Amino acid sequence: MDSMGGNFQFKYSVMWESIPVLMTGVKLTILITFFGLIFGFLLGSAAGLGKTSRNIFINKLAGVYIESVRGTPLMVQVMFLYFGLPLALGMRVPPLTAGVTAIAVNAGAYIAEIVRGAIQSIDKGQVEAGRSIGLTHFQALIYIIWPQAFKRMIPPLGNQFIISLKDTSLLVVIGVGELTRQGQEIIAVNFRAFEVWLTVAVIYLAMTMVISRMLNTLEKKLEIAA
């Protein structure tokens, strides 16, 4: 057991030296988070609107999507998409595509509930006022409900963005070279788990803090404009 402690010596230099390699992982992490969230937001908005729809088919379809994604672990979804689905489709899916898809599908389900909640929180009188001046249901949604609902979505969306960014670390299981994967590979060579995981953690923290700040700024901006 003496290799586990006693003579441990913290080495700053390991942290600095690992940064260039970790940065290649950061690039991928940002890329996957960015596209995963863009598609996730579109998917989530569609499913969230679907959940408010009076069309039973659309409503149920959105419900099934949300329930099945929320009810299964992301890691299982990732492995299903990457290892399982290609067997059925008869074609390989590049790991990056599988990764972005998994993040998008997963985030979409949670975002759907955020969107639904925000839309349903807008006073019914708003739609009625919109309809009373001749707007169609769709126009009332676009010009009246959505802008107000979007403002209310920002805090929970920020939460989900941060969760999704951290969730990209699970993509190590399909070999996507994102930040966590790069950390693993450095440790496989130098065995400096303490310094490397600490560095990785600090980088994740820095990225999530940037997301928080950006959403705070957006929220303040929208606050001023009404």
Next chain:
Amino acid sequence: MIRIEGLHKSFGPLEVLKGIDLHIRSGEVVVIIGPSGSGKSTLLRCINLLEDISSGTVIVDGLNLKDKDTDINFIRTEVGMVFQQFNLFPHMTAMENVTLGPIKVRKMPKKKAKKLGLELLRKVDLEDKAHVYPDQLSGGQKQRVAIARSLALTPKAMLFDEPTSALDPELVGEVLEVMKALVVDGMTMVVVSHEMGFAREVAQRVIFMDEGLIVEENTPENIFSNPQNERTRSFLGKVL
């Protein structure tokens, strides 16, 4: 202008309107009074289909609301609606509230819509508040913007659903002034209101509703000084 025959409306097992017949002529001003829960607001909301009709007919400007060919969005531009809670769009300035309809529904160019908006805000005496958001306006000012927003579609009739009930007493007057100006312009108006003074002054007809039916209708002088029905008498006894 508005022709209602045998109108019934139910919410689930609860029947709110139990057979309403009502004709409103072009240019007429009708005030509907009655205890809460009597179906006044529901009746009003059936006229522009904010509530769908259970049975009976509503004909607005020659168009049957139950006809599949009738464009409901068009009807709604023909019949403006003013709500008790104003329902201004909080994320838009007064000007944007007023011009949204003309721009999106009438496809009016923005410049022309702005000119119209300014004109209407002047009409409700709020020209100086054009670029203010609703949360900076008093209740009376909000309701006046809401009236301007409805007028922006140049409706042939206006429905007012208790337009002054949510206002502080000292702000009621300014809204009633705007409404009186509309009467002078010859606007067809159906007003659900507890403002008996307003009814007395401008209504051609006052309708008393109770429990989903029109109990009595008459000129304001007659209904206020000589109500025929016991229920009308007891209601007026409480509010006058």
